[in-house]
Amino acid sequence: MPELPKKKSGSVSRIIIKCLWIFFCVGIVSITLLFFFIAKGFIGYMPPIEELQNPKDKFASEIYSSDMEVIGRYYQSKGNRVYVGYNEISPYLVNALIATEDARFEDHSGIDVKALARAVIKRGLFFQKSAGGGSTISQQLAKQL
Structure with a gap:
């Protein structure tokens, strides 16, 4: 009985590894270009x-x-705003804002990884509308500015 030629398993794994490296490099270049275009x-x-x-x-x-x-008050935009210094705001109001909007405000540097992961998993994967958001007070301020 003649022997059948053996497949080179090493060549298949090399092709897979090469493709993964190509996808990785394309991803890095894409993200870099995205940030460059935004900047x-x-x-x-x-x-x-x-x-x-x-x-x-x-x-x-x-x-x-x-x-x-x-x-009376006169304003050009739709919002009727009056400047109030931070010292004039009640500390209870500040604590209420932090408690409702960003409970871990003191524990992160501006991006709450736990809340972001929760939002991606619950809202993105499980489509739960009541899962809450992943943005922090700092991110909301940056978005408004």
């Missing part, structure tokens, strides 16, 4: 650093009477 403004809008450091808020102009009562 250059080709994809989305990225404000200058100066604008992020010193945002221009559209506050309302208040008109006071002689006895310091507010007569």
Whole structure:
């Protein structure tokens, strides 16, 4: 009986490894290009650093009477905002915001990996609408600015 030629298992595994390396390199290049295009403004809008450091808020102009009562407010945008310093805000309000929006605010540096993973798994994989979001207060502020 003649022997059948044996398949080279090494060549198949080399092809698989080579394909995986190609996919990995293409992924790295794609991510790099994505960030480059975002930074250059080709994809989305990225404000200058100066604008992020010193945002221009559209506050309302208040008109006071002689006895310091507010007569009216005038504003150009849809939002009626009045500047309040951080020291004027009740600490209970700050704690309530942190408790409802970002319970682990003190434990992360701006990106909550646990909440992000939970959101990806529950909302992305299991399609649960009540799973909550993965963004932190810092991410929400960056998005608004």
